[in-house]
Amino acid sequence: MTVSSLPEMADAITDPRVSTVDRAADSDEIRALFDLVRELNRDLLVPRVDQAEATGSFPRDILHTLGAAGLMSLAYPVEIGGGGQPASVSLQVLEELATSWLSIAVSVSVHSLACFPLVHAGSLQQRQRWLDQMLSGERLGAYCLSEPDSGSDAAALTTRATPTNGGYRISGRKAWITHGGEAEFYHVMTRTGGDGPAGISCFLIDAETPGLSAAPRERKMGAWASPTAAIILDNVTVTSDRLIGDEGQGFAIAMAGLDAGRLGIAACAVGLAQAALQAAVAYATQRQQFSQPIADFQGVSFLLADMATAVEAARSLYLAAADRADRGLPYSAQAAMAKLLATDTAMKVATDAIQILGGYGYTRDFPVERFFREAKMLQIVEGxxxxxxMVIGRHLTGVRR
Ligand SMILES: Cc1cc2nc3c(=O)[nH]c(=O)nc-3n(C[C@H](O)[C@H](O)[C@H](O)COP(=O)(O)OP(=O)(O)OC[C@H]3O[C@@H](n4cnc5c(N)ncnc54)[C@H](O)[C@@H]3O)c2cc1C
Incomplete structure (x- = not known):
């Protein structure tokens, strides 16, 4: 291949960026949902992804469109304004979105996580007042647990809410917040009591509340179209109806949300791995060396076979965890296993895809180097x-430390 044929080659492997997975759908409604997502991917996401990721522009308008299509809250019950889909379906939708554009899928997953506290711990009055605009995606959400000095040890957070007459005054700093500076509402985990998890409470704070501001965006390795920024709370005053759940319940609410959120990240990781696999297959069947397609060399086709098997295994694991969630069974350990396997798989498959593309894979003319940078993020977020x-080990042994 000459250097001048590079853009054509890049175009050829750009085409399959809509998932080619043959999905089983139990009903016409679910089949139509999967078709709709592929159509949106083809017409809306794929034409925009390269430029937005290269320039770091946040496609808020696309999230509005997905919200109008009902895709921002698929897993929540219809009665409260959600899509009423089982986790097994809503997660496959996330996977489809991630195959075309990871940052968008992460936004949908994080928005769903940001709705979790109000859905599961809000009073009827609180839900009636705020939930509609959240579940419709009209107001975008953020989930604020991490702080500069408490990441993995989230229960050590120090953002403090002090009681006032009729409410609370909140000060502190939240770190690494997805949608930081772009979200319209923030669920903020805050200390109202003593040390440890029992002293943490959850507050719902509007973006326009005086004293809440965002630091400049983090300069990340990848997922540039997904904004990440610290949130500064400087004497933010909220009324007591902004407390979601009781005082001291915040950490339990945050952890329950993360079980569902980790399944979302697992589905995103499988979508990304699927995209890397499709790019590698498309390239290997076109690229000729020694007068034949490189896919005809067993060394390459075995690598592709291992990649495909790993992607399928990760998909099966997140769907098995989703099945437990849909049946109302505990699924924390299974969600952790799915997140672990799927994100490690995305990293490995993206790395191998670059190997299959050789030198071209190491350039920005092909998407696989971006997949590689994005996969790394997934091994870090949401734990x-x-x-x-650690979560899986504790589940096995019951030992807390
Ligand atoms: C792109 C991006 C988006 C994010 N979005 C959000 C968001 O929307 N909301 C939010 O609240 N947070 C968010 N986060 C924060 C994320 O959850 C944390 O980065 C993560 O939990 C790790 O915390 P840390 O970065 O402070 O690392 P640390 O906790 O300091 O960990 C550093 C290293 O030590 C290891 N380590 C720590 N403790 C242990 C242990 N007990 N055993 C073994 N190893 C250990 C870790 O695995 C890691 O390798 C985001 C992060 C990123 C990068």
Missing amino acids: TNQIQR
């Missing part, structure tokens, strides 16, 4: 993969 192993 690093070491923390997932």
Whole structure:
């Protein structure tokens, strides 16, 4: 291949950026949902992804469109304004979105996580007042647990809410917040009591509340179209109806949300790995060396076979965890296993995809180098993969430390 044929080659492997997975759908409604997502991917996401990721522009308008299509809250019950889909379906939608554009899928997953506290711990009055605009995606959400000095040890957070007459005054700093500076509402985990998890409470704070501001965006390795910024709370005054759940319940609410959130990240990781696999297959069947497609060399086709098997295994694991969630069974350990396997798989498959593309894979003319940078993020967010192993280990042994 000459250097001048590079853009054509890049175009050829750009085409399959809509998932080619043959999905089983139990009903016409679910089949239509999967078709709709692929159509949106083809017409809306794929044409915009390269430029937005290169320039770091946040595609808020696309999230509005997905919200209008009902895709921002698929897993929540219809009665409260959600899509009423089982986790097994809503997660496959996330996977589809991630195959075309990871940052968008992460936004949908994080928005769903940001709705979790109000859905599961809010009073009827609180839900009636705020939930509609959140679940419709009209107001975008952020989930604020991490702080500069408490990441994996989230229960050590120091943001403090002090009681006032009729409410609370909140000061502190939240770190690494996805949608920081772009979200319209923030669920903020805050200390109202003593040390440890029992002293933490959850507050719902509007973006426009005086004293709440965002630091400049983090300069991340990848997922540039997904804004990440610290949130500064400087004497933010809220009324007591902004407390979600009781005082002291915040950490339990945050952890329950993370079980669902980790399944979302697992589905995103499988979508990303699927995109890397499709790019590698497309390239290997076109690229000729020694007068034949490189896919005809067993060394390459075995690598592709291992990649495909790993992606399928990760998909099966998140769907098995989703099945437990849909049946109302405990699934914390299974969610941690799915997040661990799927994100490690995304990292490995993206790395191998670069190997299959050779020198071209190491350039920005092909998407696989971006997949590689994005996969790394997934091994860190919503609990690093070491923390997932800790969750799984505790589940096995019952030992807390
Ligand atoms: C792009 C991005 C988006 C994010 N979005 C959000 C968000 O929306 N909301 C939010 O609240 N947070 C968010 N985070 C924060 C994320 O959850 C934390 O980065 C993560 O939990 C790790 O915390 P840390 O970065 O402070 O690392 P640390 O906790 O300091 O960990 C450093 C290293 O030590 C290891 N380690 C720590 N403790 C242990 C242990 N007990 N055993 C073994 N190894 C250990 C970790 O695995 C890691 O390798 C985001 C992060 C990123 C990068």
